[in-house]
Each structure stands twice: as C-alpha cells, then as structure tokens.
Amino acid sequence: MTVQTTAVTYQNFINNQWVNSTSEDLISSLNPANRNEIVGYIQNSTEEDVDRAVEAAKKAKKGWRKLSGAERGNYLYKIASVMEERHKEIAETLTKEMGKTLLEAKGETSRGIAILRYFAGEGMRDTGDVIPASDSKALMYTNRVPLGVAGIITPWNFPVAIPIWKMAPALIYGNTVVIKPAQEAAITAAKIIECMEEAGVPEGVVNLVTGRGSIVGQRIIEHTGVNGLTFTGSNKVGKSVAEGAVARGAKFQLEMGGKNPIIVADDADLEQAVEATISGGLRSTGQKCTATSRVIVQEGIYEQFRERLLERTREITVGDGMKDHVWMGPCVNENQLNTVLSYIETGKEEGATLSLGGERPRDPELENGFYVEPTIFEDVNQDMTIAQEEIFGPVLALMKVDTIEKALEMANDVTFGLSASIFTKNIDNMFEFIDEVEAGLVRVNFETAGVELQAPFGGMKDSSSGSREQGTAAKEFFTSIKTVYVKP
Numbered sequence: 001m002t003v004q005t006t007a008v009t010y011q012n013f014i015n016n017q018w019v020n021s022t023s024e025d026l027i028s029s030l031n032p033a034n035r036n037e038i039v040g041y042i043q044n045s046t047e048e049d050v051d052r053a054v055e056a057a058k059k060a061k062k063g064w065r066k067l068s069g070a071e072r073g074n075y076l077y078k079i080a081s082v083m084e085e086r087h088k089e090i091a092e093t094l095t096k097e098m099g100k101t102l103l104e105a106k107g108e109t110s111r112g113i114a115i116l117r118y119f120a121g122e123g124m125r126d127t128g129d130v131i132p133a134s135d136s137k138a139l140m141y142t143n144r145v146p147l148g149v150a151g152i153i154t155p156w157n158f159p160v161a162i163p164i165w166k167m168a169p170a171l172i173y174g175n176t177v178v179i180k181p182a183q184e185a186a187i188t189a190a191k192i193i194e195c196m197e198e199a200g201v202p203e204g205v206v207n208l209v210t211g212r213g214s215i216v217g218q219r220i221i222e223h224t225g226v227n228g229l230t231f232t233g234s235n236k237v238g239k240s241v242a243e244g245a246v247a248r249g250a251k252f253q254l255e256m257g258g259k260n261p262i263i264v265a266d267d268a269d270l271e272q273a274v275e276a277t278i279s280g281g282l283r284s285t286g287q288k289c290t291a292t293s294r295v296i297v298q299e300g301i302y303e304q305f306r307e308r309l310l311e312r313t314r315e316i317t318v319g320d321g322m323k324d325h326v327w328m329g330p331c332v333n334e335n336q337l338n339t340v341l342s343y344i345e346t347g348k349e350e351g352a353t354l355s356l357g358g359e360r361p362r363d364p365e366l367e368n369g370f371y372v373e374p375t376i377f378e379d380v381n382q383d384m385t386i387a388q389e390e391i392f393g394p395v396l397a398l399m400k401v402d403t404i405e406k407a408l409e410m411a412n413d414v415t416f417g418l419s420a421s422i423f424t425k426n427i428d429n430m431f432e433f434i435d436e437v438e439a440g441l442v443r444v445n446f447e448t449a450g451v452e453l454q455a456p457f458g459g460m461k462d463s464s465s466g467s468r469e470q471g472t473a474a475k476e477f478f479t480s481i482k483t484v485y486v487k488p
C-alpha cells in the first residue's frame with residue numbers, strides 16, 4: 001500500500017517562474033527507506049523545457065556578467081543565509097529522498113552552505129595577471145571571463161554538495177546556469193533553488209529542469225546554447241557527455257567513478273585504520289565516489305585487522321536514516337540494491353570468501369526499504385570483478401599482501417584513480433605512496449572519503465576528465481582567459 005503523506009509536486013524553475021513541464025507528466029520520488037512512501041513528485045521534463053531554460057539563461061547572461069564579483073558574491077552569501085534558516089528541512093528532505101542518515105545529511109547541508117560562502121569570497125579575488133609587454137609603454141594583462149551558460153548534470157549521492165559545488169563557482173565567475181539533478185534527488189535540488197529564489201537571484205540566472213537523463217540530460221549536452229558542460233556521475237554517462245561535447249566543440253568536465261584502495265601497513269595504528277576503513281567504506285552505504293572498496297592489508301597485521309574490522313562492522317545498525325540510532329541507511333533505489341546484490345553473488349561465484357553480510361537484513365521492519373547488510377569479502381584477488389569494478393555499495397574487499405611494493409602495485413592495478421589512502425608510521429612508505437599512487441586525492445593515515453571544499457578535487461585515469469573542481473581550481477573550468485594588450 002502506498003502512503004501519500006505530504007507528497008508535494010515540485011515544478012521546474014525557468015526564468016524565475018515555477019512551471020509545469022510541457023509533458024504535463026510527473027515522476028514520483030520514493031523514500032528508499034520505505035518504497036511505499038512517496039516523498040513528492042517532480043516534473044518529467046521534455047526537450048522543449050530544456051530549450052526554454054537555455055533561452056532564459058542566455059538572456060540573463062549579459063546582465064549577470066556585468067555585475068561586479070562582489071555583487072554576485074552578495075547573492076551567494078544571501079543564498080547561504082537562507083539555506084541556514086532552512087537547514088533542518090533540507091537535511092530531512094535529503095535523508096528521505098536519498099537515504100543517507102540525518103547526521104550525514106545535516107553535515108552535507110552545512111557543507112553546501114560553507115561552499116557558497118567560500119565562492120562568495122572569490123568574487124573579491126583577482127581575475128587575472130599583469131604580464132610585462134615587450135613594448136615598455138604598453139599594458140598587457142589577462143582577465144578571466146565567464147563561459148556563458150553552464151549546463152550542470154549531477155548525481156544523487158551528494159544531492160546538496162555536488163549541485164552547489166558546481167553552481168556556486170559557475171555563478172561567481174559570471175555564468176548563468178541550467179541544472180538537471182538526478183531524479184532520485186531532485187526535490188532536494190528544488191529546495192536549494194527555492195533558497196536561490198528567496199535570496200533574490202535575478203531572472204534567468206539559475207534554471208532547474210528535472211526528469212530523465214536520457215531526455216533532459218541529453219538535450220543539455222546537445223544544446224548549442226550551452227557553452228560548458230560539467231557532469232558528475234557514472235563512467236557510462238560521462239562518456240556520452242564527452243562525446244556530445246566534443247561533437248559540438250563545447251568545454252566539458254567529468255567527475256566519475258572510483259575503486260579506492262586503503263593500504264594498511266604492518267606498522268599501522270590498528271584502531272585508526274579499522275575506523276577509517278569503516279567510515280570511508282560504509283558511510284552513506286558505500287555510495288560515495290571516494291568510498292574505500294579495496295582494503296589491502298600487509299600480512300603481519302592481517303589477522304588482527306580482519307578480526308577487529310569484522311567485530312566493529314557487526315556493530316553497525318542498519319535502518320531508516322531518520323532514526324537516531326541508525327548508522328547506515330538503505331541503497332538509493334531498487335536498481336542500486338540489485339546491482340550491489342549481484343556484485344556480491346559474483347564475488348562468491350569467483351571464489352572470494354564472504355566473511356560478513358551479503359544479504360538483505362531479515363528484520364521485518366526493513367522489508368520495504370532497499371537495505372543490504374554491510375559486507376566483507378576476504379581472499380579477494382586482483383582479477384576478480386569485485387576488485388576491479390565500482391560497486392557503489394557497502395562492500396569491502398580484503399586483500400592480503402606481503403610487501404608495501406606489492407600493495408602499491410595492486411592499488412594502481414585498476415582503471416580508476418580517484419582517491420587512495422595508506423595507514424603507516426614509516427615515512428619512507430608514506431612518501432613512496434604519495435609519489436607512486438595513481439589517484440587525484442591521496443591520504444596518509446586518513447580515510448579515502450571526505451573532501452575539503454577549498455582544495456582541488458578530481459581523479460586520474462578513468463575517474464575524471466577535464467580540470468579539477470572546487471577550491472580556486474574551479475576557476476579553470478568556468479572561465480576563459482582573455483589576454484589584453486593596450487597600446488596608449
């Protein structure tokens with residue numbers, strides 16, 4: 001039986017108007033903790049809706065670009081303040097829509113606010129350099145100018161942080177925006193846009209179109225009025241974003257999957273390494289691009305480590321993220337749950353030892369949610385599917401090695417290169433790891449997940465393409481450089 005409590009319909013936001021899609025069709029957003037609860041309805045948008053949004057963003061771009069950085073920054077400060085007032089409501093919506101625990105959702109909402117404030121400050125910082133011209137009387141300088149309209153396509157796993165870490169730099173550097181959030185998290189995105197509206201962001205500067213990736217996302221990719229495409233999501237879709245962008249010569253930036261290793265050396269602090277593995281691998285139900293999925297442990301510490309890891313993982317409470325005592329929520333949807341369960345089956349078939357979990361929880365209270373137990377495999381070797389492919393679920397693969405050299409070789413033996421961590425007290429091992437590991441985010445004695453908003457973020461190999469996001473690195477994507485030469 002479907003429970004429709006306070007299910008509200010959310011519209012598209014185009015040219016500062018909340019409007020229905022031309023399809024007059026809706027998609028329901030379900031609570032992954034209880035498939036019978038509809039969190040709300042979103043628009044099942046059409047190509048025509050995208051065209052209208054792009055038109056609005058195009059019309060708005062000159063006025064927005066002409067504002068000073070400080071003026072644009074003031075809008076971002078205002079959005080942050082409105083979000084702060086609506087913090088509880090946004091965090092609760094995030095948990096209900098996507099499933100992560102309320103504690104994590106609150107942290108992510110605060111992070112979104114901090115990102116807005118960070119980029120608001122960017123409005124007051126330099127936009128270029130003075131470069132000595134060959135002619136001593138001439139003035140030569142560079143100035144960073146906006147791309148125009150930024151097309152933003154985001155995933156469901158960080159429904160506040162990722163849309164904001166793309167929209168805030170787009171806006172502060174003078175671009176207007178058309179955003180298409182993942183349909184699993186589109187209500188959370190609509191609430192962020194409501195904050196922008198409440199903060200008085202001018203007409204057409206930010207436009208939201210919800211719906212299916214294959215229609216809305218694809219139209220954004222193809223639309224010649226969109227000057228830059230920034231995408232976070234799976235490698236499969238990322239490839240089509242890149243192909244579409246190249247086909248029409250648009251700038252693009254992709255952030256995609258990971259298969260992130262943690263190396264635990266014989267001399268590691270055992271407790272810290274176990275806690276970092278659990279937090280990095282299982283928080284958010286393992287649905288982070290930075291999640292630890294391969295745990296490469298040196299043989300001298302292996303037995304102690306596995307025992308403590310199993311003990312601590314058994315203590316994890318799985319359930320509805322809205323409940324205080326719950327540590328791990330459900331997978332985002334049935335599809336994701338089935339993907340995780342099928343990787344677990346593959347792990348067993350290929351000969352890995354299932355040491356913990358691997359099932360849906362038996363608790364009848366959880367039967368309507370997309371839950372899976374935290375799962376640990378041992379005896380995993382490099383060739384196994386679970387050692388190579390991104391699972392995006394709470395599954396850890398333990399791999400035993402004799403030397404740190406071998407551990408590093410294994411760490412690098414995947415197509416991804418997003419995040420990697422080592423636990424050791426040996427300074428030579430630390431620096432060898434920092435030098436040799438193929439990852440964009442390198443951690444020593446710290447978990448693989450968690451990103452600092454003021455630092456560049458992105459990966460190597462198949463994990464990313466284009467320039468880095470966040471921190472001042474974000475400027476690279478959202479601006480072009482004009483080199484100016486003035487001869488008096």
Ligand SMILES: NC(=O)c1ccc[n+]([C@@H]2O[C@H](COP(=O)([O-])OP(=O)(O)OC[C@H]3O[C@@H](n4cnc5c(N)ncnc54)[C@H](O)[C@@H]3O)[C@@H](O)[C@H]2O)c1
Pocket residue numbers: 153154155156157158180181182183211212213214215216217218221232233234235237238240255256257258288289390392418463
């Ligand atoms: N590297 C990072 O920063 C990072 C961050 C978060 C998630 N991710 C990755 O995202 C994936 C999970 O997220 P997801 O399931 O939402 O990814 P996804 O690729 O399925 O969807 C991402 C976005 O693309 C849209 N989309 C889907 N098909 C499309 C198409 N044909 N054309 C245009 N747009 C389309 C979706 O609607 C959604 O908005 C994982 O692989 C994860 O590693 C990476």
Ligand SMILES: O=CCCC(=O)C(=O)O
Pocket residue numbers: 157158161287288289290291448449450451
């Ligand atoms: O899922 C990708 C983003 C990772 C992130 O923001 C984090 O680990 O905190």
